[in-house]
Amino acid sequence: MKSGLKRALSKTAALLIVVFVVLAAGAALFLLRGGPAETTTTSAPAIPKKIAVVYDIGGRGDLSFNDMAYLGAKRAADEFGLELVEVQSKSESDYLPNLRTLARSGEYLLIVAVGFLMTDAVNQTAQEYPDQLFAIIDGYIPDKPNVLSVLFKEHEGSALVGALAAMVAANYGCSAVGVVLGMEIPVLYKFEAGYYWGIRYGEQVYKQHTGQDVSLNVLWTYTGAFNDPAKGKTATQAQLAQGACVVYNVAGATGLGIFEAVEEKAKQEGKDMGPPFAIGVDADQDYIKPGFIVASMMKRVDVGVYTAVKRALDYYQKKIDKFGGILELGLKEGGVAISKLEDLETFLELGIQAGTVKEAEKQQIIDKVKAMREAIPSWIWEEVDKLAETLKTNPDVAVDGLKFSDIAAKIPLDSDEIKQIRQQLGVPTG
Amino acid sequence: MDIGAIVEIARQTTYAMTPLVLAAIGEIVTEKAGVVNIGLEGIMLLSAFIAVYVAEVTGNPWLGLAAGTVLGAFIGVIHSMISNYLKGDQIISGLGVNLLALGLVPFGIEAVWHVRGYHTVPPEAKVPALPLLRISPVFLLTVLIAVATHYMLNNTGYGRKIRAVGENPEAADVVGVNVELVQTVATVYGAALAGLAGAFLSIDWLSSITKELSAGRGFIALALVNFANWNPLLALAGGALFGITWTAAEWLKIIPEIKAVVPISLLNTLPYIATLVVVAGFIGVSRPPAHIGRPYKRE
Numbered sequence: 001m002k003s004g005l006k007r008a009l010s011k012t013a014a015l016l017i018v019v020f021v022v023l024a025a026g027a028a029l030f031l032l033r034g035g036p037a038e039t040t041t042t043s044a045p046a047i048p049k050k051i052a053v054v055y056d057i058g059g060r061g062d063l064s065f066n067d068m069a070y071l072g073a074k075r076a077a078d079e080f081g082l083e084l085v086e087v088q089s090k091s092e093s094d095y096l097p098n099l100r101t102l103a104r105s106g107e108y109l110l111i112v113a114v115g116f117l118m119t120d121a122v123n124q125t126a127q128e129y130p131d132q133l134f135a136i137i138d139g140y141i142p143d144k145p146n147v148l149s150v151l152f153k154e155h156e157g158s159a160l161v162g163a164l165a166a167m168v169a170a171n172y173g174c175s176a177v178g179v180v181l182g183m184e185i186p187v188l189y190k191f192e193a194g195y196y197w198g199i200r201y202g203e204q205v206y207k208q209h210t211g212q213d214v215s216l217n218v219l220w221t222y223t224g225a226f227n228d229p230a231k232g233k234t235a236t237q238a239q240l241a242q243g244a245c246v247v248y249n250v251a252g253a254t255g256l257g258i259f260e261a262v263e264e265k266a267k268q269e270g271k272d273m274g275p276p277f278a279i280g281v282d283a284d285q286d287y288i289k290p291g292f293i294v295a296s297m298m299k300r301v302d303v304g305v306y307t308a309v310k311r312a313l314d315y316y317q318k319k320i321d322k323f324g325g326i327l328e329l330g331l332k333e334g335g336v337a338i339s340k341l342e343d344l345e346t347f348l349e350l351g352i353q354a355g356t357v358k359e360a361e362k363q364q365i366i367d368k369v370k371a372m373r374e375a376i377p378s379w380i381w382e383e384v385d386k387l388a389e390t391l392k393t394n395p396d397v398a399v400d401g402l403k404f405s406d407i408a409a410k411i412p413l414d415s416d417e418i419k420q421i422r423q424q425l426g427v428p429t430g
Numbered sequence: 431m432d433i434g435a436i437v438e439i440a441r442q443t444t445y446a447m448t449p450l451v452l453a454a455i456g457e458i459v460t461e462k463a464g465v466v467n468i469g470l471e472g473i474m475l476l477s478a479f480i481a482v483y484v485a486e487v488t489g490n491p492w493l494g495l496a497a498g499t500v501l502g503a504f505i506g507v508i509h510s511m512i513s514n515y516l517k518g519d520q521i522i523s524g525l526g527v528n529l530l531a532l533g534l535v536p537f538g539i540e541a542v543w544h545v546r547g548y549h550t551v552p553p554e555a556k557v558p559a560l561p562l563l564r565i566s567p568v569f570l571l572t573v574l575i576a577v578a579t580h581y582m583l584n585n586t587g588y589g590r591k592i593r594a595v596g597e598n599p600e601a602a603d604v605v606g607v608n609v610e611l612v613q614t615v616a617t618v619y620g621a622a623l624a625g626l627a628g629a630f631l632s633i634d635w636l637s638s639i640t641k642e643l644s645a646g647r648g649f650i651a652l653a654l655v656n657f658a659n660w661n662p663l664l665a666l667a668g669g670a671l672f673g674i675t676w677t678a679a680e681w682l683k684i685i686p687e688i689k690a691v692v693p694i695s696l697l698n699t700l701p702y703i704a705t706l707v708v709v710a711g712f713i714g715v716s717r718p719p720a721h722i723g724r725p726y727k728r729e
């Protein structure tokens with residue numbers, strides 16, 4: 001038995017050696033002859049013609065992160081004449097093999113990983129394939145020359161919705177505004193800080209316009225969960241009962257409960273639109289409960305992906321000599337924004353394509369959202385746009401003695417810093 | 431806090447406790463017959479999904495609740511086949527249901543609504559709350575079920591059969607009780623109530639389905655069974671205690687004075703702590719049915 005196995009093995013080994021020798025000889029011959037003619041004529045390496053987008057488990061059809069990533073990649077591919085390859089991850093264990101397979105082929109100009117969950121996998125693959133360019137959306141990999149970390153200045157977008165929340169609340173004579181958050185992780189402090197600053201700014205502007213002093217209570221709740229809409233609903237109901245009439249969703253799927261609570265309260269009062277209102281997050285969520293979501297703080301993942309592709313091209317064309325690092329996208333770069341009616345149409349179109357939204361519903365939703373927006377004085381919307389412009393050009397604008405740029409400078413915030421910011425802005429601290 | 435707030439907390443508590451109590455009472459009956467079903471979480475999630483689907487397609491929330499209950503019962507039949515007739519491992523079977531739900535529900539959401547992660551239903555597909563009190567009719571049904579189940583277990587012939595089968599199946603068998611059949615009835619009853627709990631969650635308390643909608647409530651219900659010492663009325667009380675502290679925690683979190691001194695993580699664990707303290711203080715040692723979790727094999 002044993003000797004038989006040995007003999008078989010040595011036979012295989014011999015066969016392998018023969019194959020190797022033949023291959024090596026062929027390769028040597030090939031090299032000596034100088035390879036195919038066409039490679040000798042072009043000196044610069046050809047720019048790969050493909051880009052790949054790797055979605056996380058959520059995947060296409062989420063009407064959020066992944067769909068926006070697709071929009072950005074599609075735009076870049078069309079504009080720069082590239083081929084777009086999409087790869088779906090079925091579970092977290094797919095990240096690494098997916099990235100590796102793409103990187104190994106060497107055919108891709110850029111591999112975009114969508115979502116911070118893929119951070120570790122990108123880190124590892126980037127190490128294994130140092131010549132392959134990667135971009136990670138929402139992940140933080142600062143020290144790899146071949147990885148671009150695309151981050152968003154959520155504090156800027158949150159400041160806009162904070163100002164909107166304060167002015168809308170004051171307009172309807174409410175005593176408070178709120179925010180319902182998921183688990184207490186430092187990433188969310190950015191949202192908090194920007195939102196609170198925006199609220200105080202909104203109060204100031206409201207006074208300038210109407211001469212009325214407003215001082216809103218700010219209610220904030222960490223539900224401790226991103227996956228429990230029922231908890232989001234209960235937390236929001238508590239805030240509504242304490243006088244809040246605008247509640248910002250920073251809670252993932254838990255946020256669906258925020259929308260429910262707001263709609264239920266309005267309907268109970270016999271209204272078919274807010275107040276009370278919710279504010280959406282990440283994507284344009286205004287369509288989920290039309291008439292009850294006053295606006296959304298959008299992270300423009302599409303802009304992030306597009307920018308990353310452009311940068312990869314520039315790098316290959318030697319227009320820039322460093323690809324990797326941190327790319328932070330804020331209002332100025334179009335990386336964060338407050339949702340507009342046009343955004344709603346884009347998202348509804350995505351929904352129709354996927355089959356989620358029926359064509360017939362589209363106009364109904366748009367009409368409802370439009371009516372809701374028009375019920376709010378137009379100067380409030382103009383002031384929000386004005387704040388967006390101000391933050392782009394003059395981030396030193398201050399409320400309650402706190403410059404917006406001071407908050408930006410402290411990011412990433414830790415728990416002591418957010419406590420300090422809450423205190424400065426008159427928000428009960430934890 | 432004013433009286434209005436207290437009334438509102440009480441109202442919300444009726445919502446928070448309903449799915450826990452329903453699932454726990456069902457599991458009490460199942461376990462009294464000697465069968466363990468740890469698949470409550472999975473049943474809730476699957477039933478929440480089917481309830482949303484049926485309610486939306488038919489535009490009738492009552493049919494949605496019924497569909498959730500029937501699906502629960504159906505899963506109960508499968509669990510019975512594996513546990514009671516094939517004498518398989520009950521834990522593995524329950525675990526299988528949980529894993530199945532975690533895979534099937536996200537897939538189902540995508541297959542049916544072409545969206546990943548969540549779907550919300552139109553208002554007409556949501557169970558209407560009772561006027562004035564603004565509580566769910568399912569809550570009243572839950573209280574009724576708790577009382578009826580307690581009576582059934584302790585005061586009826588069939589209740590005695592269930593308890594006998596869970597304590598000493600050999601003895602029950604000798605006196606002519608069809609052990610497997612009684613166990614199956616108890617298992618199906620328990621799973622059906624878990625199904626109703628899931629449907630309540632998705633089309634009554636909320637009006638949406640997400641891939642993790644049950645968010646651990648099936649496991650809390652399992653714990654509640656132990657806390658309640660396999661007594662349906664105590665499960666109702668325990669569920670109320672858990673529900674009220676769970677709800678009140680969200681109200682306490684936004685009171686500045688409380689915020690200043692109590693860490694949020696402590697408030698999040700408040701319902702668990704309160705339940706533990708009460709159990710330790712009043713109920714003491716709980717005693718499970720003697721033949722629980724082991725398949726009955728004739729010798």
